[in-house]
Amino acid sequence: MIKFLDLYKINQNHKKELLQAFERVLDSGWYIMGNELKQFESNFAVYCGVKHAIGVANGLDALILIIRAYKELGLFKDGDEIIVPANTYIASILAISANNLVPILVEPDLSSYNIDSKLIEEKITDKTVAILPVHLYGQLCDMNAILEIAKKYNLKVIEDCAQSHGATNEDGTRAGNFGDAAGFSFYPGKNLGALGDAGAITTNDDKLANTLRALLNYGSHEKYKNKYKGINSRLDELQAALLSVKLEKLDQETEARREVAERYLAEINNDKLILPKINFRKSHVWHLFVLRTVERDRLYQYLLSNNIQTVIHYPIPPNKQEAYIEWSDLSYPISEQIHSEVISLPISPVISASDVSEVIRVLNEFK
Amino acid sequence: MIKFLDLYKINQNHKKELLQAFERVLDSGWYIMGNELKQFESNFAVYCGVKHAIGVANGLDALILIIRAYKELGLFKDGDEIIVPANTYIASILAISANNLVPILVEPDLSSYNIDSKLIEEKITDKTVAILPVHLYGQLCDMNAILEIAKKYNLKVIEDCAQSHGATNEDGTRAGNFGDAAGFSFYPGKNLGALGDAGAITTNDDKLANTLRALLNYGSHEKYKNKYKGINSRLDELQAALLSVKLEKLDQETEARREVAERYLAEINNDKLILPKINFRKSHVWHLFVLRTVERDRLYQYLLSNNIQTVIHYPIPPNKQEAYIEWSDLSYPISEQIHSEVISLPISPVISASDVSEVIRVLNEFK
Numbered sequence: 156m157i158k159f160l161d162l163y164k165i166n167q168n169h170k171k172e173l174l175q176a177f178e179r180v181l182d183s184g185w186y187i188m189g190n191e192l193k194q195f196e197s198n199f200a201v202y203c204g205v206k207h208a209i210g211v212a213n214g215l216d217a218l219i220l221i222i223r224a225y226k227e228l229g230l231f232k233d234g235d236e237i238i239v240p241a242n243t244y245i246a247s248i249l250a251i252s253a254n255n256l257v258p259i260l261v262e263p264d265l266s267s268y269n270i271d272s273k274l275i276e277e278k279i280t281d282k283t284v285a286i287l288p289v290h291l292y293g294q295l296c297d298m299n300a301i302l303e304i305a306k307k308y309n310l311k312v313i314e315d316c317a318q319s320h321g322a323t324n325e326d327g328t329r330a331g332n333f334g335d336a337a338g339f340s341f342y343p344g345k346n347l348g349a350l351g352d353a354g355a356i357t358t359n360d361d362k363l364a365n366t367l368r369a370l371l372n373y374g375s376h377e378k379y380k381n382k383y384k385g386i387n388s389r390l391d392e393l394q395a396a397l398l399s400v401k402l403e404k405l406d407q408e409t410e411a412r413r414e415v416a417e418r419y420l421a422e423i424n425n426d427k428l429i430l431p432k433i434n435f436r437k438s439h440v441w442h443l444f445v446l447r448t449v450e451r452d453r454l455y456q457y458l459l460s461n462n463i464q465t466v467i468h469y470p471i472p473p474n475k476q477e478a479y480i481e482w483s484d485l486s487y488p489i490s491e492q493i494h495s496e497v498i499s500l501p502i503s504p505v506i507s508a509s510d511v512s513e514v515i516r517v518l519n520e521f522k
Numbered sequence: 523m524i525k526f527l528d529l530y531k532i533n534q535n536h537k538k539e540l541l542q543a544f545e546r547v548l549d550s551g552w553y554i555m556g557n558e559l560k561q562f563e564s565n566f567a568v569y570c571g572v573k574h575a576i577g578v579a580n581g582l583d584a585l586i587l588i589i590r591a592y593k594e595l596g597l598f599k600d601g602d603e604i605i606v607p608a609n610t611y612i613a614s615i616l617a618i619s620a621n622n623l624v625p626i627l628v629e630p631d632l633s634s635y636n637i638d639s640k641l642i643e644e645k646i647t648d649k650t651v652a653i654l655p656v657h658l659y660g661q662l663c664d665m666n667a668i669l670e671i672a673k674k675y676n677l678k679v680i681e682d683c684a685q686s687h688g689a690t691n692e693d694g695t696r697a698g699n700f701g702d703a704a705g706f707s708f709y710p711g712k713n714l715g716a717l718g719d720a721g722a723i724t725t726n727d728d729k730l731a732n733t734l735r736a737l738l739n740y741g742s743h744e745k746y747k748n749k750y751k752g753i754n755s756r757l758d759e760l761q762a763a764l765l766s767v768k769l770e771k772l773d774q775e776t777e778a779r780r781e782v783a784e785r786y787l788a789e790i791n792n793d794k795l796i797l798p799k800i801n802f803r804k805s806h807v808w809h810l811f812v813l814r815t816v817e818r819d820r821l822y823q824y825l826l827s828n829n830i831q832t833v834i835h836y837p838i839p840p841n842k843q844e845a846y847i848e849w850s851d852l853s854y855p856i857s858e859q860i861h862s863e864v865i866s867l868p869i870s871p872v873i874s875a876s877d878v879s880e881v882i883r884v885l886n887e888f889k
């Protein structure tokens with residue numbers, strides 16, 4: 156079986172350093188908000204080219220906390236609206252609802268799967284306070300257009316970078332450094348994955364960073380003094396230390412993903428299959444390699460019977476989830492089409508060239 | 523310096539097993555919601571004598587999720603009231619506010635520091651839906667009285683067991699098995715401490731457990747199907763594996779704490795110092811050994827100058843925190859007195875007999 160993602164193998168490549176990091180943290184006697192966290196935050200800030208990186212417990216919390224911080228700073232309030240793609244992992248949307256703000260879904264662009272920037276302006280109302288673009292599957296959104304709209308209407312831009320660590324535009328700007336703040340996930344399967352749940356927020360805004368640091372720590376800047384009604388969402392010393400190990404090789408691993416993607420793009424040749432399109436090589440970090448086909452379910456079974464494991468990202472659109480029953484009458488045809496047609500091929504820094512060849516061979520024989 | 527808590531030493535006692543557990547999890551290739559979590563949940567359920575133990579990200583989330591689950595089940599709603607001690611770590615109260623319910627503070631009993639069960643009934647209104655007793659410092663609350671009131675008024679009882687792992691009453695019932703549900707923290711400094719943030723919920727209620735399992739996982743019972751607008755609050759495989767190691771020795775470590783406490787109780791002899799009182803030996807697990815004195819700040823400095831590190835749990839009462847500015851006019855004189863008089867002595871399973879003797883000697887010489 157060719158695995159969709161061989162996390163065992165990915166982490167074995169770092170095994171020696173991960174064991175050392177674990178023992179170092181164990182022996183330090185310090186497990187929460189210490190030097191390992193500081194070091195990782197500083198490493199990750201440099202990596203993204205931002206002023207502040209702030210470790211948090213996971214990617215959903217990162218987004219929840221950003222919105223919450225803007226509420227504490229008096230910029231957002233209950234009932235305000237945030238524009239978000241209709242085609243995304245549901246966490247992007249949950250973060251808005253969790254803060255009692257209203258997610259306003261915008262259809263994606265069929266060629267990039269990302270939010271269609273041409274459809275944003277018509278959704279802006281007096282209540283709109285932010286745009287939350289998601290760099291889905293690893294590819295940057297059309298950030299020039301989005302930032303221009305945000306400027307025109309005085310909206311915050313909150314990037315969801317859960318799938319796009321290191322994605323870079325022509326100017327060298329990286330995901331997490333386009334908007335006012337960004338949320339990252341280090342879920343184990345992400346391009347930069349911890350050995351458990353983990354996440355981070357990046358921002359260049361000192362005041363926001365300062366508010367966030369209290370909100371994630373029970374609302375406390377200083378021990379036993381609670382300024383806000385905060386939550387507990389800290390990045391453990393342990394995961395921070397493990398992430399520092401893996402961050403060192405991230406660009407190398409991303410390059411390996413790009414090489415796999417480039418083979419898929421060049422060698423998959425089947426009229427039934429629609430391949431992803433990219434403009435600028437570095438703007439995609441290939442967290443997922445997503446094909447489209449009208450015969451998606453048959454393709455899934457066909458690949459499985461050929462010992463190739465794939466995953467559907469995602470089978471049910473957010474507006475059709477029971478959690479958003481209030482949206483069940485709304486229709487987002489492009490997003491719904493994507494949800495019914497996409498399939499994610501095996502891709503990772505550790506997949507072998509022969510496995511890639513086999514995936515290509517089998518796909519080209521799909522009739 | 524005699525440390526307040528030597529976590530380095532505590533964890534070194536488990537070092538071999540912790541290293542093994544880490545390597546086992548690393549090599550499994552599986553880091554979220556797998557067998558280590560199942561195993562720990564089952565171990566911890568047995569330990570507490572309950573039907574369900576559910577791993578979560580931390581102790582605050584445990585309480586937040588319980589209240590949230592009762593909201594999803596239609597039993598609690600925004601604006602409902604929950605009775606909680608005025609003298610507690612602020613997280614107990616934050617969990618209520620985070621759910622848009624109203625914390626109703628009740629004064630503690632000066633002899634136990636726990637909620638005064640005689641003062642609960644007068645605070646019950648039509649809006650009261652639950653009592654949230656906190657077994658503070660490691661000592662069980664007066665659960666018979668609390669459960670009786672809850673029964674009379676049809677209220678849920680949500681125990682905060684962050685400080686009371688394994689505390690047991692005369693019948694052998696353990697903390698976490700008295701009420702309808704309970705929240706535990708495995709913050710590193712807790713009696714059962716992970717190497718990072720971690721927590722659990724215990725309950726005997728199948729429906730509640732089932733709802734909780736979805737709420738903590740983005741609202742999802744089944745992958746990619748979201749029933750609720752949930753959060754991300756999972757206990758990592760890694761922390762679960764480390765906790766299983768430490769759980770095996772918990773009772774032994776608690777016994778060591780009891781022996782230290784018993785020496786303090788027997789040998790500290792100074793009119794200026796008020797010692798804690800207990801009824802039943804096993805009803806206290808001595809997470810903290812808390813003295814009271816009107817000269818608290820002087821005692822703190824005196825001990826420090828004698829190389830004895832202490833901590834104040836807690837210096838500022840919740841009703842005087844900026845986060846609860848709406849309460850700044852309210853007055854809870856007993857809770858406020860406690861906050862101004864308490865001081866926590868060094869106690870742990872690893873403190874040496876000679877260090878305990880030294881603490882006693884220095885305290886007895888305090889004039």
Ligand SMILES: Cc1ncc(COP(=O)(O)O)c(/C=N/[C@@H]2[C@@H](O)[C@@H](OP(=O)(O)OP(=O)(O)OC[C@H]3O[C@@H](n4cc(C)c(=O)[nH]c4=O)C[C@@H]3O)O[C@H](C)[C@H]2O)c1O
Nearest residue numbers: 160162213214215244246317340342344551552553554754
């Ligand atoms: C845009 C966006 N915004 C916010 C978020 C929220 O971030 P979060 O709170 O950090 O999750 C996400 C999260 N996004 C992901 C989401 O994309 C989805 O990812 P997925 O690819 O379906 O993940 P998966 O199937 O669990 O794992 C991928 C593969 O890896 C294998 N595996 C997995 C694990 C965990 C393992 O230990 N060992 C393995 O071998 C199994 C699968 O084959 O589900 C996750 C729970 C979310 O964190 C997002 O995409």
Ligand SMILES: Cc1ncc(COP(=O)(O)O)c(/C=N/[C@@H]2[C@@H](O)[C@@H](OP(=O)(O)OP(=O)(O)OC[C@H]3O[C@@H](n4cc(C)c(=O)[nH]c4=O)C[C@@H]3O)O[C@H](C)[C@H]2O)c1O
Nearest residue numbers: 184185186187387527529580581582611613684707709711
């Ligand atoms: C009743 C109640 N309900 C809910 C909660 C919420 O649970 P939580 O969300 O899991 O925190 C609590 C949490 N309660 C505790 C709270 O009691 C307080 O505990 P504390 O004793 O002040 O903790 P501390 O000073 O950070 O650590 C104690 C000693 O241990 C040392 N130490 C500490 C760490 C972390 C380390 O790595 N190495 C060390 O050597 C330093 C100190 O000398 O603050 C914590 C952040 C909370 O988790 C509670 O008490």
